[in-house]
Amino acid sequence: xxxxxxxxxxxxxxxxxxxxxxxxxxxxxxxxxxxxxxxxxxxxxxxxxxxxxxxxxxxxxxxxxxxxxxxxxxxxxxxxxxxxxxxxxxxxxxxxxxxxxxxxxxxxxxxxxxxxxxxxxxxxxxxxxxxxxxxxxxxxxxxxxxxxxxxxxxxxxxxxxxxxxxxxxxxxxxxxxxxxxxxxxxxxxxxxxxxxxxxxxxxxxxxxxxxxxxxxxxxxxxxxxxxx
Amino acid sequence: xxxxxxxxxxxxxxxxxxxxxxxxxxxxxxxxxxxxxxxxxxxxxxxxxxxxxxxxxxxxxxxxxxxxxxxxxxxxxxxxxxxxxxxxxxxxxxxxxxxxxxxxxxxxxxxxxxxxxxxxxxxxxxxxxxxxxxxxxxxxxxxxxxxxxxxxxxxxxxxxxxxxxxxxxxxxxxxxxxxxxxxxxxxxxxxxxxxxxxxxxxxxxxxxxxxxxxxxxxxxxxxxxxxxxxxxxxxxxxxxxxxxxxxxxxxxxxxxxxxxxxxxxxxxxxxxxxxxxxxxxxxxxxxxxxxxxxxxxxxxxxxxxxxxxxxxxxxxxxxxxxxxxxxxxxxxxxxx
Numbered sequence: 348x349x350x351x352x353x354x355x356x357x358x359x360x361x362x363x364x365x366x367x368x369x370x371x372x373x374x375x376x377x378x379x380x381x382x383x384x385x386x387x388x389x390x391x392x393x394x395x396x397x398x399x400x401x402x403x404x405x406x407x408x409x410x411x412x413x414x415x416x417x418x419x420x421x422x423x424x425x426x427x428x429x430x431x432x433x434x435x436x437x438x439x440x441x442x443x444x445x446x447x448x449x450x451x452x453x454x455x456x457x458x459x460x461x462x463x464x465x466x467x468x469x470x471x472x473x474x475x476x477x478x479x480x481x482x483x484x485x486x487x488x489x490x491x492x493x494x495x496x497x498x499x500x501x502x503x504x505x506x507x508x509x510x511x512x513x514x515x516x517x518x519x520x521x522x523x524x525x526x527x528x529x530x531x532x533x534x535x536x537x538x539x540x541x542x543x544x545x546x547x548x549x550x551x552x553x554x555x556x557x558x559x560x561x562x563x564x565x566x567x568x569x570x571x572x573x574x575x
Numbered sequence: 576x577x578x579x580x581x582x583x584x585x586x587x588x589x590x591x592x593x594x595x596x597x598x599x600x601x602x603x604x605x606x607x608x609x610x611x612x613x614x615x616x617x618x619x620x621x622x623x624x625x626x627x628x629x630x631x632x633x634x635x636x637x638x639x640x641x642x643x644x645x646x647x648x649x650x651x652x653x654x655x656x657x658x659x660x661x662x663x664x665x666x667x668x669x670x671x672x673x674x675x676x677x678x679x680x681x682x683x684x685x686x687x688x689x690x691x692x693x694x695x696x697x698x699x700x701x702x703x704x705x706x707x708x709x710x711x712x713x714x715x716x717x718x719x720x721x722x723x724x725x726x727x728x729x730x731x732x733x734x735x736x737x738x739x740x741x742x743x744x745x746x747x748x749x750x751x752x753x754x755x756x757x758x759x760x761x762x763x764x765x766x767x768x769x770x771x772x773x774x775x776x777x778x779x780x781x782x783x784x785x786x787x788x789x790x791x792x793x794x795x796x797x798x799x800x801x802x803x804x805x806x807x808x809x810x811x812x813x814x815x816x817x818x819x820x821x822x823x824x825x826x827x828x829x830x831x832x833x834x835x836x837x838x839x840x841x842x843x844x845x846x847x848x849x850x851x852x853x854x855x856x857x858x859x860x861x862x863x864x865x866x867x868x869x870x871x872x873x874x875x876x877x878x879x880x881x882x883x884x885x886x887x888x889x890x891x892x893x894x895x896x897x898x899x900x901x902x903x904x905x906x907x908x909x910x911x
Contacts, residue, residue, distance in 0.1 A: 349583070375711060379658075382704070399750075402693035410700030411730060414707070418726050421711050421719075479689050481750055526882070544621060 354394050361387035374420045378413060385409045399480035593685045597674055605818045606636035612866050619870040643811040651714060651804050658712035663805065663812035666705030670819035673698040677826050678753045680836045680850035691752035692740060695827055696733075699782060702820060703729040706784075706791060706801050709813070713804040721800025724877065725784060725791035731881060732781040735888035739775040742768060742896045743831050745903060748910025756835030758910070765832035771895055772832045774888050776864070779824040781884065783817065786869035790877055825861035826854075833857045 364387065367380040385408045392401035488496050579585045610625065610632060617624030625632035650656055676691040678684040688694060703726055710722020744750060746768070747758040758764075765772040781788040792800030802813045829835055834857075836850030875883070903909045 379708075398688065398690045399693070402690050402697050405697040406693065406700055410697060410703075410733070414703055414726055414730055417704075417707055418723065421707070422723075479750075481690065524878075526879075 350394055354391065357387045357390040357394070361391065374423065375417070378417045378420050381416070382409055382413050385413065397480060399484060590685065594675075597677075597679070597685060598671060601671070601674060601819065601822065604822055605815055606640070608818045608822065608862060609639065609814070610635050611862070612869075615863065615866045616870050619867070640811065643807055646807040648807040648809055649804075653714035654804065655712040655714070658708050659804075660809065662705050662709035662712060663802075663809045663816065665708065666702060666816035667812045667819065669698055669701050669705065670816045670823055673823050674826075676752055677823075678756060678830070678835065679854050681753065681757075683836075683851070684753060687751065687753055690750045692744060692750045692755065695752070696737065696740060699820075699824070699827075700729070700733055702782075702816075705813075705816065709805070710801040713801075715804050717798045717803045718801050721791045721803070725801060728781055728784070728788065728790065728880060728884075731884035732778045732888070735774060735884060735892045736778045736782065738889070738892035738896050739771045739778070740831065742771050742892070742899050745896070745899055746908075746910070752830055752835075756830055756837060759834040759837060760841075763832060763834040763837070768832070768895075768899070771892065772828075774892055775832065776828060776861075778884075778888065779828065780865070780868060781880070783820045783824055783865075785817075785821065785865055787872040787875050788880055789874060790880060821862060821865055822858060825858045825865070828861050829854060829857040833861075 361384055364380045364383040368377045368384060371377045371380060385404060389401040389404045389409075392398070392404060580589060613635075614624040614632070625635040628634045628638045650659055673695055675686045676684055676688060676694050678687065678691075684691070706725040706729075707722045710718045710720075710725070713719070743755065743764055746764060747755045749755070749758075780786075784791050790800075792802065802810060805813060836854045838845035838848065838853055
């Protein structure tokens with residue numbers, strides 16, 4: 348009873364915030380609604396008993412991906428007047444494309460049915476209460492399908508290196524800081540042991556250093572005093 | 576009585592009572608941490624610190640709180656009013672929310688869930704939203720720059736923190752925080768995993784935006800960073816949120832590396848002291864180091880902060896994770 352109520356509550360908020368993501372005027376508000384949607388999806392996972400997935404959803408999507416989204420969107424300088432400029436002109440075309448997509452989806456989904464043995468084909472049936480979520484997922488990812496998992500990781504690595512190679516460029520005249528060289532340098536900084544409370548006067552150190560003795564004045568007043 | 580306690584309302588009442596029993600001491604600790612910080616910093620800088628309000632300045636936190644309450648809440652004219660007020664509340668709420676899974680003693684967690692470590696990690700990674708939203712909603716360039724710095728910094732250090740946590744979990748074989756502590760019955764993890772302990776501690780300094788990584792609020796260049804436009808209670812909430820986060824992160828360090836509620840050695844005089852006291856003592860030790868670090872180190876430069884996170888901590892923790900896994904596998908110590 349309570350679980351069902353919670354499900355409908357979270358599902359309703361999820362759908363409402365998903366709608367707000369699309370319709371919100373301010374893109375920052377859109378991202379914030381997206382975060383709310385993620386949260387509610389995590390709550391639905393929790394209700395379904397997938398606690399590990401729920402936490403990972405929050406950590407990965409809310410804690411990292413959405414932060415970067417927000418980061419970028421906040422820095423955009425968006426002119427709302429220009430954004431709405433061509434609305435009247437593009438609205439009919441958009442409506443037609445949307446309508447066609449909707450009809451297609453309707454046709455596909457109305458003819459949807461599960462095969463008789465579909466349930467037997469499921470590769471990750473509920474492991475039961477004795478196995479924790481994390482252990483069940485780990486068994487599938489790291490034991491049953493470890494090579495596929497590694498392959499997926501390699502593909503991501505290639506994508507990452509590709510992105511770096513494409514955007515990286517060496518500029519001439521860039522100065523780099525070499526921390527190791529700086530740390531290894533000796534002689535430029537001298538550490539002195541100072542007794543607590545005594546101050547540096549006890550060591551005979553004065554900051555700023557005492558001025559040198561005045562050099563003897565040789566040619567004084569030769570051109571001074573215009574009243575002569 | 577038993578009948579009532581097993582009804583939904585009874586369970587709710589028990590949970591509320593448990594929450595209060597945990598959060599009230601935490602809030603008092605937050606209040607006195609502000610005083611302790613000023614006292615310890617003063618002692619380290621050969622000053623006296625607050626000593627006027629009450630004996631040894633013990634009433635200073637209450638005087639400060641009263642002062643904050645009395646002041647006017649100012650919302651800048653260009654600010655997004657709703658988000659501006661929401662941000663500090665979010666930050667403080669998250670710092671409190673995480674305490675739900677902290678085991679103070681064997682079986683003394685409000686929610687002893689199987690994915691406790693992930694829950695804590697998730698909650699602590701959300702703290703950045705309070706800061707980003709505050710910086711953006713203030714509509715001020717200093718606040719915004721502070722927020723951007725903070726976002727980049729917290730996301731960077733979370734990565735190495737995650738690897739450290741994975742290393743610990745490898746040695747435990749469970750994501751349950753109570754299990755993590757029980758696994759340290761023989762030896763606390765900070766001894767076999769000492770380099771990871773150091774990385775973790777430095778990372779939580781960055782995660783809580785404390786010195787020497789307090790660039791988001793670097794007052795010499797950003798005035799006060801992300802909370803420059805805040806005043807009165809909204810400012811106080813940021814302040815309290817930061818200190819509550821410090822205590823939370825110290826609790827996490829205690830659980831992961833310092834053996835939680837366990838005594839240093841399980842022999843007579845140490846076992847007389849109950850678990851929660853040990854837990855609190857270890858948290859105090861961590862908090863002292865927090866303040867000690869603040870008194871000792873100058874602030875990092877921003878590019879060096881990023882370098883430390885991505886080029887030093889990340890590769891190091893990754894290599895150490897592989898080494899730990901290899902050692903556990905080869906010696907057969909891998910928990911079932």
